[in-house]
Amino acid sequence: MPDGIPGPRPTLEAVAARAGVSRATVSRVVNGGAGVRGPMADKVRRAVEELGYVPNHAARTLVTRRTGAVAVVIAEPETRIFSDPFFSRQIRGISRELTARDYQLVLLLMDGPEDAERIARYLSGGHVDGVLAFSLHTDDPLPEITRRAGIPAVYGGRPHTPARPPGQPVLFVDADNRGGAQTAVRHLLALGRTRIAHISGPADQTSAVDRLLGYRDVLPAADPDLLERGDFTPESGARAMARLLERGPGPDAVFAANDLMASGALRVLRERGIEVPGRIAVVGFDDTVPVAEATVPPLTTVNQDVEGQGRTMARLLLRALARGGADGGAPESVVTPTVLVRRASA
Amino acid sequence: MPDGIPGPRPTLEAVAARAGVSRATVSRVVNGGAGVRGPMADKVRRAVEELGYVPNHAARTLVTRRTGAVAVVIAEPETRIFSDPFFSRQIRGISRELTARDYQLVLLLMDGPEDAERIARYLSGGHVDGVLAFSLHTDDPLPEITRRAGIPAVYGGRPHTPARPPGQPVLFVDADNRGGAQTAVRHLLALGRTRIAHISGPADQTSAVDRLLGYRDVLPAADPDLLERGDFTPESGARAMARLLERGPGPDAVFAANDLMASGALRVLRERGIEVPGRIAVVGFDDTVPVAEATVPPLTTVNQDVEGQGRTMARLLLRALARGGADGGAPESVVTPTVLVRRASA
């Protein structure tokens, strides 16, 4: 590797000349070497090595019509992505899996609904082979976009499905939100709590809905006064907690639909000198470690394997992409298990 | 837009046929329309619209040798990226800027030094026009990689420069870590504190080094017993705080090099019943909102405009890329201001 100016990169042609074979043979070797005799393949590989040959991706894509890239679309109206390590971890999982299969990750942040058109244009542009997407809201245009563009997609979190498209089902990977919520509430019950409140998340996110359902599964007859709605931010959690305290016989336990809201609730409890978990026990959801460990007392919460979910999403998508060869059955959506992490707040 | 099967996408050829002009003319119109008469350009634009034509990126890249993509490389040995909203926000800034200029963001997570080779191969492969990178450690191979690949790069955070390459200087965007640290310590001084400790970060990160320098600028004669080193994790902050307390006359204030370590320190202080800020005042760095607001008491800390830094990085890189046209002067590194955010811990 002469360290000087990068210079024009060698082409297949150059490698072929150096190895004394045809371009086609070099191409075969570079792409796995199927059907090329050993010694000849070795000659080619040596030439590749000596010249420092790297295939031109654009040229390859032009003829194969596959880009070797996957788009990760994150749609979020401001708040969450700012403060939530959630995405970082999920993306790490995705990245690991894509890298292992030599796919590239193109990150697309969708700033608002008006941004959807740009995303649609990009996805329709054939720049990527597939799409991984997060945080769908009820009216999210993305499923429709990918369907029209005929590009395979896997969603992080169960999408709303007002009308299931007739073709193939929507693929997703989701935590067992409902089961996790049940676990959380049962834990509180086992602690002897009798007035267990719930601070739920935005009604347009299925994760929030499912957690609420889990709460109701265990406590179908809960006092409606014990239910408050937040928006997944600490502030909303604090406000919800304040409202809960102002009403008649307050709760002796709170299950918040995420850790951020739980942290807000804990702050209010502290400010009012209410002992946790003595008088009121608190459980969160997500196990956002830096938050759950920073609260006072440290937060008992429901853990989900976020990185694993990311990996699973990528795996599902790649399998769907590979199904030109139609090997194996159609990929199916996955629901990943949750587990209660006991700290000190409940 | 006939909603049916996506079908083969229209090409320049198809648009040309429809508009009754040559491919060359369509190409000109699509690329800005310079040198094409109005009416003819309109005809072309109509045909583009009607056919839903989107240029094939691979074909374009093949001939122009520009990809319209920028790689964002994040190298982190595990811990930080998991728990730090820092990256999310910086990436958001980058994404905003790139999107505005129609560049794509390719995310590359570098898992370890052994991963460097893969990254090097990718960057040398001409898949991207430029590189944005973070979190360089002393022995980071990336600057060398980009230099050899002859690909423009901008770093987030001042890189170590053991030997400045002779060619163009290394471009970076960094917060004023030293100045911010000075501000933090002076604030503590103004509060009447006399034994101000510092919990510093890893010696191989320039941000940690600079913050330590800022501390020393203001307190050149500080008791060496007041200095502890952590690794930017909450646990290390807790351990450092414990050690500080065990030694002779403890501190009456602590400046931690980041919020995570500050939160660890606060936890220890709480456990030992030491009043904050009454007996010991605490200041962090970064203004990682979910952490700084979740601690008890809420953390006074030094804020840096992370998203702005991201935007600036992208802007710098794009300017460097545009300098084929050599318009304007060479881009220069940028140091962004910091500001103290007072909460309750100091």
Added chain:
DNA sequence: GTGAAAGCGCTAACAA
């Protein structure tokens, strides 16, 4: 101002 033609680097029939 517009069109014709060459070619970017690669893969995939098809022949040999």
Added chain:
DNA sequence: TTGTTAGCGCTTTCAC
């Protein structure tokens, strides 16, 4: 098994 050949869809001289 290997080589020859024909494009993939686009930009860009170069004539007109």
